Amino acid sequence: MSNIIKIYEENNALLTGHFLLSSGKHSDRYLQSELVMMNPSAAANAVAPLVKMLNEIQFSLVVSPAIGGIRFGYELARQLGKRSIFTERVNGAMCLRRGFSVEVGEKVIIAEDVVTTGKSTKECTAAVQENGAVAVAVVSMIDRTGGAKIFDIPFLSLGAVNIEIWEPQDCPLCKAGSTPIKPGSRM
């Protein structure tokens, strides 16, 4: 088991049960990264191996999509001695707010806690590139892509987790008679 999965488990951030996801699909496991990031020493331990992995890559800024990427990106930037900003959605569109900006030609990495489809990550990347920055890598704590190549820049991650998701009518847990819960609703 990779160290990052161990850290998620130790912080009860890799939940097992029967979950109703925001997509409407069901799963038997759920990752809640904020339960790792709420503990600063766990967050520091989780992120530390990425500092070495990023050794060869030149960049000056860490950019994260809100909300899940924010504390991860901040901790990564802190350990690397870089700056950290985030993008957020306004009327559905990912953009820079709060006085955040990038320089034209500035090299940035995009930091997301968990990458599954890569949708938010790609939108975050597009938002900074529209402002002239150059995204040189995507980094995450957890890779849930299942090996799909979804980025055209390097993708570094601390560990891979494959979580099966099902349409409600195909869910084996529903068939066994259990009722799913929304993972966010009890936290």
Ligand SMILES: [Zn+2]
């Ligand atoms: Zn179900």
